[in-house]
Amino acid sequence: MNYHQYFPIDVVNGPGTRATLFVSGCEHQCKGCYNQSTWRVDSGHLFDKAMQDRIIADLNDQRIKRRGLSLSGGDPLHPANVEVVLELVKRVKAQCPGKDIWLWTGYLRQELTQAQQQVLAYIDTLVDGKFEQDKADPSLKFRGSSNQVIHTLTLES
DSSP: OEEEEEEEEESSSSSSSEEEEEESOOSOOOTTOTTGGGOSTTSSEEOOHHHHHHHHHHHHOTTSOOOEEEEEESOTTSTTTHHHHHHHHHHHHHHSTTOEEEEEESSOGGGOOHHHHHHHTTOSEEEESOOOGGGBOTTSSSOSBTTOEEEEOSTTO
């Protein structure tokens, strides 16, 4: 898996102070997407063990009270990303107690493959649906267009 950007401190992509990873790869290619540079799966930087270790360390750094991890993109549930994203979210849940995980995807929850659904067992909040430019609304919290749905998957979110 590749990624485009990592923000160890982010207050925009989810509630509270978070760490946010923007992965590469998106087959939706929504009209009006603000992150078109992330569409190709081979763009950006290789997501390696050192990067995963950095995210874990940042989430556990007590000097900054991060609420959790946000995964966006691109699309974290792109078939090329699912295996590595699953490994990351499992590790966050095991090694970062009390941290929540938010994930944005263009896929609809009810259309996810079995492999994609495995990731849902480890995340707290799923924002699903493609960005639709004709339904764009800058007043919406944590989503770009009104068709996108925020699913709370655990009680901690």
